[in-house]
Amino acid sequence: MHFSLQCSLPPVITALCPQSKSFSHEPRHHRIKKPISHVPKSPLCSTTERALIHQCIEEEEEAFDGRVEDQTLPLGLRREALPRHVAVIMDGNRRWARLRDLPVGSGYEAGVRSLRKIVELCCEWGIKVLSVFAFSSDNWFRPKVEVEFLMSLFERGIQEDTGIFLRENIRISVIGDLARLPKAFQELIINLEEATKNNARFQLIVAVSYSGHYDVVQACQRLALKAKCGLIEPSDINESLIEQELETKCTEFPYPDLLIRTSGEFRVSNFMLWQLAYAELFFAQSLWPDFGEAEFLKALLAFQKRQRRYGG
């Protein structure tokens, strides 16, 4: 291992207001701080060693001045090899809570915090679209109390984070069979989508009351209606037309490059079936509330190594 790596100090990305949380409600600016030059004065550290450490720090500082932008990407990640669209099945919230003897609601709240963190990382690292499987069509069969808690959690999350989405230039899209959601929640979603529709830095797609089967069926129904009304010929229906009617038509990049599923389950659970045709699948062992930067980095590094041949 190169000596300079041993004595280099990592850059510190910090907010102007050190007390605020990431993506919090206070104004936040990202700035790269230079490493603090602490040279140990312990008698155990000889003069020669201190001189060498000084030299390392000076080299690091020179290097920093030259490449502030590159420092936003962790070591190993290449910007050109990042996936444009990452999809996540956020599994494991309830198990996380049960392991800690907490109510299930705490697991979901921890899941929301984890989601905020991943959204922040996506923005920092230049991933354009993140789709998350928040609530499946099958989840309606869960206990009523749990479903109601989830709905109120989503509503609260939208209300609390609207300011952040607007400030951080994030576009929000919600896909799924929204007619099953409470009316007030549906209105909130419509307003949020409208308010953020021109934001271009990053897009968060939240799948609520969604299933891959439902998505394809509703696309077929739209096409069937168009054909019936003479807008298209039945023989015109092809894969491209189906893609244009899927719920992911709200984004420039409808096909995820990478699907991450947490909690150690090896299934796609009816999420975006058509769109996952060529997605790289990554199954993480950790539960969703524990899925942080390190795990996300691992998934992205694994993605970078994959050779995508598309059948060729």
Place this chain on the structure above:
Amino acid sequence: MTLHTEKGGISRSARRFLWKLSYLQRKCIFSVLSVGRFPTHIAFIMDGNRRYGKQRNLKGGAGHKAGYLALMLMVIYCCELGIKYITAYAFSIDNFKRGPEEVQYIMDLMLEKIELELSKEDSLFSRYGVRVHFSGNMELLSDPIKDAAKRLMVATANNSNILLTVCLAYTSMNEILHAIQETYQEKLAQIQLQESISEGRISMCNPEQGDHVLKLAEIEKHMYMAIAPDPDIIIRTSGENRLSNFLLWQSANSCLISFSQLWPGISCWHLVWAVLNFQRNHYYLEKKKKKQI
């Protein structure tokens, strides 16, 4: 029993003996597995034939020949295990993008193997009771292969031990598209019949009437894979972790397993491992379902 032939290879009787020994070994292992639930349907993405051929400096597309043998072994193991449905991703529509020599080699190999099975009285398929079905857009294939495939399906139609579905000229998107088109045509015919009965009083574009509504069950009925239930396990070899446009519709709740082994090197142990994983996941899923009720 002599072990070696004059040329130095293993004698036929020795091969039979070794096969019987391995069969007994498998029988023991499979009986242990039978404590848990067996999957009904296993699907295979047979990836890695070309790399296998390159690694062993095999000529031409000989890796694909090795891949064919591996598939036959898997069919035998699945029969012994009591699996009722196997699906193999033999040739994707995307694979037509490969070099013409490779595509032709694969087509010739398939034709050769189908004709071989048809010509043998005591073929592997008849010995093990394997019914063969071909799923995919067969119109993209040449006439000789289409014809041979049809003949094999007819010849094995009465076999009932296991259904082997070979996905040829297949992608899931193409399958879904085909199902939608078929469903739409069927719906249109129904509507036109109703209209002729009601003398044209039904409005074509009235969404309230719901005649345009295509239902999930109607679409599923027209899938190429309607012949089999959804796979319990999808196994992909060669270390890749993607579905590559295979059984997207049917894989909603399948256990996805990836092995780093290249397809021709797949063994009974990989199958055992896959079944054990399925049993572990199945137990957890059943527990989850009971909690939801």
